[in-house]
Amino acid sequence: MPHIRGDASVTLKSLSKIKHVRAFTVRGGGADYHDQGEGHWIDNHIATPMSRYPEYRQSRQSFGINVLGTLVVEIEAEDGTIGFAVTTGGEPACYIVEKHLARFLEGRSPLEYEKIWDQMYFSTQYYGRKGLVINAISGVDLALWDLLGKLRQEPVYHMLGGAVRDELQFYATGARPDIAKELGFIGGKMALHHGPAEGVEGLKKNIAELAEMRERVGPDFWLMWDCWMALDVDYATRLAIAAHEYGLKWIEEAISPDDYWGYAELRRNVPRGMLVTTGEHEATRWGFRMLLDMECCDIIQPDVGWCGGITELLKISALADAKGKMVVPHGSSVYSYHFVITRHNSPFAEFLMMHPGPTEVVPMFAPQLLGEPVPVNGRLKASALDAPGFGVTFNPDVATHRPYTH
Numbered sequence: 001m002p003h004i005r006g007d008a009s010v011t012l013k014s015l016s017k018i019k020h021v022r023a024f025t026v027r028g029g030g031a032d033y034h035d036q037g038e039g040h041w042i043d044n045h046i047a048t049p050m051s052r053y054p055e056y057r058q059s060r061q062s063f064g065i066n067v068l069g070t071l072v073v074e075i076e077a078e079d080g081t082i083g084f085a086v087t088t089g090g091e092p093a094c095y096i097v098e099k100h101l102a103r104f105l106e107g108r109s110p111l112e113y114e115k116i117w118d119q120m121y122f123s124t125q126y127y128g129r130k131g132l133v134i135n136a137i138s139g140v141d142l143a144l145w146d147l148l149g150k151l152r153q154e155p156v157y158h159m160l161g162g163a164v165r166d167e168l169q170f171y172a173t174g175a176r177p178d179i180a181k182e183l184g185f186i187g188g189k190m191a192l193h194h195g196p197a198e199g200v201e202g203l204k205k206n207i208a209e210l211a212e213m214r215e216r217v218g219p220d221f222w223l224m225w226d227c228w229m230a231l232d233v234d235y236a237t238r239l240a241i242a243a244h245e246y247g248l249k250w251i252e253e254a255i256s257p258d259d260y261w262g263y264a265e266l267r268r269n270v271p272r273g274m275l276v277t278t279g280e281h282e283a284t285r286w287g288f289r290m291l292l293d294m295e296c297c298d299i300i301q302p303d304v305g306w307c308g309g310i311t312e313l314l315k316i317s318a319l320a321d322a323k324g325k326m327v328v329p330h331g332s333s334v335y336s337y338h339f340v341i342t343r344h345n346s347p348f349a350e351f352l353m354m355h356p357g358p359t360e361v362v363p364m365f366a367p368q369l370l371g372e373p374v375p376v377n378g379r380l381k382a383s384a385l386d387a388p389g390f391g392v393t394f395n396p397d398v399a400t401h402r403p404y405t406h
C-alpha cells in the first residue's frame with residue numbers, strides 16, 4: 001500500500017484570525033454605478049416603476065437611484081493582511097456592518113465563512129432578509145473571500161472549484177448594442193425607455209428603437225431589453241409579442257420583483273423562443289427558490305453584491321443547476337467574473353458599459369478598483385483573474401469616509 005501523504009497545511013489555527021472589520025462609504029460611481037454625472041446613458045429617460053410620475057420620468061437620480069452610494073468593507077487579519085470588497089449600500093450599510101455584523105467576525109478564522117454567514121443572516125433576519133441588509137452581508141462576505149484568497153495566496157475562483165472554461169464571454173449592457181457588436185461582445189442589452197404610463201405611443205417608440213437597432217446590428221446579434229421593474233404583465237406581454245419579429249432574445253426584470261405570480265404568467269405569455277429573465281433585486285437561496293419553483297424565468301440574474309455574497313450565490317447556483325436553469329449574474333465586475341468562470345450553468349457574463357456614450361470599454365467600478373480587468377474583444381481569459389483574492393486593490397486616491405466605529 002503506497003504511503004499516502006496528507007499533511008493538512010491549512011488549518012483553522014494556521015490561518016491568521018480576523019482582527020478588525022471596518023466599513024466606509026464612497027460617492028461617485030464605482031459600485032453604486034448609477035451615481036454618474038450629467039448626460040450618462042444610464043440616466044436618460046429609462047422606464048422605472050417611478051415613471052408613472054412625470055416629474056421622475058427623465059432621470060432615475062431624480063427619485064434617488066444613487067442615494068445610497070458605495071459601501072467598502074475592509075477586513076484586517078492579525079498578520080496585517082487586508083481583504084476588502086465594494087457594493088451598494090453607503091452610510092446605512094456602514095452602520096449595519098459596524099454596529100451589528102462585525103461582532104460575528106472579529107476574533108474568528110476567515111475559514112469559518114459558512115458559520116459567519118449564518119450568524120449574519122439570522123441575527124438580522126428580524127429586520128433584513130432582502131435589500132440593504134443583504135447588500136451589507138454580501139459586502140462582508142465578499143471581503144471575507146478576498147481576505148481568504150490573500151491569506152492563501154490564491155484567486156477566489158480557484159477556491160470555488162477552478163475554471164470550467166478558458167475564458168469568459170460577455171454581453172454588454174448599454175445604449176449602443178451596435179458599438180458593443182463592433183467591440184466583440186456577444187450581445188447588447190438596452191434599457192427600456194418608455195413604460196405603461198406613456199401608453200401605446202410609448203410602446204410604439206420602444207418597438208421603433210428596437211427595430212432601428214436590429215437594422216444596425218443585423219439578424220443574429222443578441223438584442224435584449226432591461227425593463228427595470230417598470231411594467232405590468234399586460235404591457236410586458238404586448239411588448240414581447242410586438243418585439244418578437246425583431247428577435248428580442250430576452251425581456252429582463254419586466255415587473256415587480258415581488259410579483260412571482262406575474263412573472264410565471266408573463267413566462268407563459270411570451271412568444272416561444274423568447275426568454276424571461278430576472279433576479280438582480282432578489283436575495284438569498286429562499287428568494288431564488290421562489291423564482292425557480294414558481295417557474296418565473298428562464299435565467300436568474302443574482303447580483304453577488306446584493307444576493308448574499310459568494311457564500312450564498314453558491315447555494316443559489318446549485319438550486320438553479322438542479323433545475324437546469326442558467327445563472328448569469330447581474331454585472332458586478334470581478335465579483336461575478338470569479339464565480340461565472342467556475343460554473344457550467346453560467347455560460348456567459350454581463351458587462352455593464354459605464355462609459356457615458358457608451359462608445360468604449362472602461363472598468364465597471366472605476367475609479368475604485370485598481371487592477372480591475374475588462375473584456376477585450378468581448379472576452380476575458382481565466383488567467384486574467386489569477387491574482388490572490390479578487391485580484392484588485394482599492395484606489396488610494398478615492399476619498400473614503402468611515403461614518404461609524406465599534
Ligand SMILES: C[C@H](O)[C@H](O)[C@@H](O)[C@@H](O)C(=O)O
Pocket residue numbers: 042046173190191226228280330331350352
Ligand atoms: C440598464 C438597467 O436599467 C440598469 O441600470 C442595470 O443596472 C441593470 O438592470 C442591469 O441588468 O445591468
Ligand SMILES: [Mg+2]
Pocket residue numbers: 226228252253280330
Ligand atoms: Mg437588469
